[in-house]
Amino acid sequence: MRFVLASASPARLAVLRAAGVEPVVRVSGVDEDAVAAALVDPSPAELVTALAVAKAEAVAGDERDAVVVGCDSMLLTADGRLQGKPGTVEVARERWQRMAGTTGTLLTGHAVLRLKDGQVADRAAAHEATSVRFGTPTEDELEAYLATGEPLGVAGAFTLDGLGGWFVDGIDGDPSSVIGISLPLTRRLLRQVGVTVSDIW
Numbered sequence: 001m002r003f004v005l006a007s008a009s010p011a012r013l014a015v016l017r018a019a020g021v022e023p024v025v026r027v028s029g030v031d032e033d034a035v036a037a038a039l040v041d042p043s044p045a046e047l048v049t050a051l052a053v054a055k056a057e058a059v060a061g062d063e064r065d066a067v068v069v070g071c072d073s074m075l076l077t078a079d080g081r082l083q084g085k086p087g088t089v090e091v092a093r094e095r096w097q098r099m100a101g102t103t104g105t106l107l108t109g110h111a112v113l114r115l116k117d118g119q120v121a122d123r124a125a126a127h128e129a130t131s132v133r134f135g136t137p138t139e140d141e142l143e144a145y146l147a148t149g150e151p152l153g154v155a156g157a158f159t160l161d162g163l164g165g166w167f168v169d170g171i172d173g174d175p176s177s178v179i180g181i182s183l184p185l186t187r188r189l190l191r192q193v194g195v196t197v198s199d200i201w
């Protein structure tokens, strides 16, 4: 079955490939700020789920028979801030100075659309929440990490499976969701739209 990943995320692609799926990658190009602005006081979970739906829907229009999956990840910090990608060293530094030694929640919205004959025959969406216990990098370690550039382009300014792993003391929940796509949740959403995971791996 044709499996379309509506995401530019190399991490999501890697998780799916390691799990036996060879997705067709179609980047949605969704304006995330515009989607967020159209929502009325969404909860963090509602926001990431709405963004995942928007990404999947943006790509689905060109598909005839396929499963289309979209995701969106953000970090909800212990002091209640919802954060995407920091973008700059300054922002990533400020975030780490606040979050070191605390526990945050990495939220990933997921949307699955089942296309048949060019129509959305079925759909399912949900979010996964994973607690992340951050370590406390020394000032030198933090500056070295920032200098690698890795934290700038990932939600929450950290990775679990990359250089950031040195600074994550532990998680409570699904690790694949932190990296970018929850395999167990995606399996459940696929089942809701009549697709068995072994149909796609």
Ligand SMILES: Nc1nc2c(ncn2[C@@H]2O[C@H](COP(=O)(O)OP(=O)(O)OP(=O)(O)O)[C@@H](O)[C@H]2O)c(=O)[nH]1
Pocket: 006, 007, 008, 009, 010, 011, 012, 027, 028, 029, 055, 071, 072, 073, 074, 085, 153, 154, 155, 156, 158, 159, 160, 161, 162, 178, 179, 180
């Ligand atoms: N490798 C890795 N990437 C992470 C981790 N946490 C967050 N990310 C990445 O951070 C990015 C979060 O931004 P999103 O807006 O959800 O996705 P994106 O990369 O912009 O790509 P789109 O789906 O096309 O929007 C994703 O690429 C995630 O895979 C992690 O622990 N490991």
